[in-house]
Amino acid sequence: MMEEKGRENGVAAMKACYRRFDPAAYLQYNYTPPRADFTRKDSIVPWKLACLHRAFTEGDMSGELLVDIGSGPTLYQVMSGCEVFSKVLLTDFLEVNRQELRRWLQDEGQCSLDWTPYLQHVCKLEGRRPSAWTEKAAKLRQVVADILPIDVHCSQPLAPDALPSVGADCLVSCFCLESVSPDLAAFSRALGHIGKLLRPGGHLMLIGALGESYYFAGPGVRIPVVPLNEAQVCTSLKESGYTLIRLEVYTLTQDMRVGVDDVTGVFFVKAKKD
Numbered sequence: 001m002m003e004e005k006g007r008e009n010g011v012a013a014m015k016a017c018y019r020r021f022d023p024a025a026y027l028q029y030n031y032t033p034p035r036a037d038f039t040r041k042d043s044i045v046p047w048k049l050a051c052l053h054r055a056f057t058e059g060d061m062s063g064e065l066l067v068d069i070g071s072g073p074t075l076y077q078v079m080s081g082c083e084v085f086s087k088v089l090l091t092d093f094l095e096v097n098r099q100e101l102r103r104w105l106q107d108e109g110q111c112s113l114d115w116t117p118y119l120q121h122v123c124k125l126e127g128r129r130p131s132a133w134t135e136k137a138a139k140l141r142q143v144v145a146d147i148l149p150i151d152v153h154c155s156q157p158l159a160p161d162a163l164p165s166v167g168a169d170c171l172v173s174c175f176c177l178e179s180v181s182p183d184l185a186a187f188s189r190a191l192g193h194i195g196k197l198l199r200p201g202g203h204l205m206l207i208g209a210l211g212e213s214y215y216f217a218g219p220g221v222r223i224p225v226v227p228l229n230e231a232q233v234c235t236s237l238k239e240s241g242y243t244l245i246r247l248e249v250y251t252l253t254q255d256m257r258v259g260v261d262d263v264t265g266v267f268f269v270k271a272k273k274d
């Protein structure tokens with residue numbers, strides 16, 4: 001009883017931290033150069049896009065529905081998957097982030113970030129001419145069927161009728177679970193919760209921070225993070241019923257440490273639900 005109360009308090013404290021999440025600042029800190037420098041292979045964003053491109057084009061994916069867990073205000077994570085799956089659902093806990101995504105999807109202008117260089121870069125990875133980015137943008141707008149509220153701390157993170165009863169064919173989740181959980185146990189529980197949204201045999205692409213204890217989501221908005229190592233990620237995946245296909249690690253160079261967090265590395269996981 002006491003233990004459960006402690007758990008609830010930890011999760012409630014994390015949710016309170018997100019009240020001041022500023023999508024425009026978060027995008028500026030993490031999704032502009034040097035972290036998103038498309039002229040460099042050792043910049044974080046091109047590394048993430050290359051991992052996602054490879055994972056989605058290896059020929060082992062099947063089905064129709066891709067769900068992105070904790071999308072935040074970002075779209076890069078579904079730019080490869082939108083060519084493979086005919087329906088994509090974006091999700092986030094915060095209305096401000098869902099609004100930011102809606103602005104881009106409805107092509108209303110006034111977005112906090114220009115996603116064009118991202119679309120161009122993924123086109124290049126796909127062997128298409130960079131000018132094909134307009135087609136990719138149209139494709140992404142066509143396949144994103146909805147932007148839904150989610151809470152990974154609930155045993156049922158989405159509304160009951162949000163997905164077909166068998167579950168999604170593929171999940172992608174980037175920098176969400178470790179940055180919304182008060183401790184490793186909560187991270188693992190959240191991984192278990194989102195696993196219920198995936199069909200057996202479906203794939204999970206998980207990207208996250210290594211060794212991070214906080215990040216800034218706006219001026220003075222300091223959000224605590226569970227510092228993870230690779231072994232903990234692998235153990236949590238195994239406990240949640242996944243078979244690991246691949247784990248890749250990126251180590252931040254000194255110039256990627258721009259003072260908006262204390263992350264030391266990034267992991268990319270491709271796994272299959274047993």
Ligand code: SAM
Pocket residue numbers: 015018021069070071072073074077092093094097150151152153173174175176179180
């Ligand atoms: N996926 C994006 C990316 O790759 O940059 C955003 C990651 S951001 C560090 C963490 C996201 O988790 C935020 O968008 C936040 O609103 C969302 N979040 C916060 N609490 C959550 C919860 N309980 N369940 C699901 N998502 C949550």
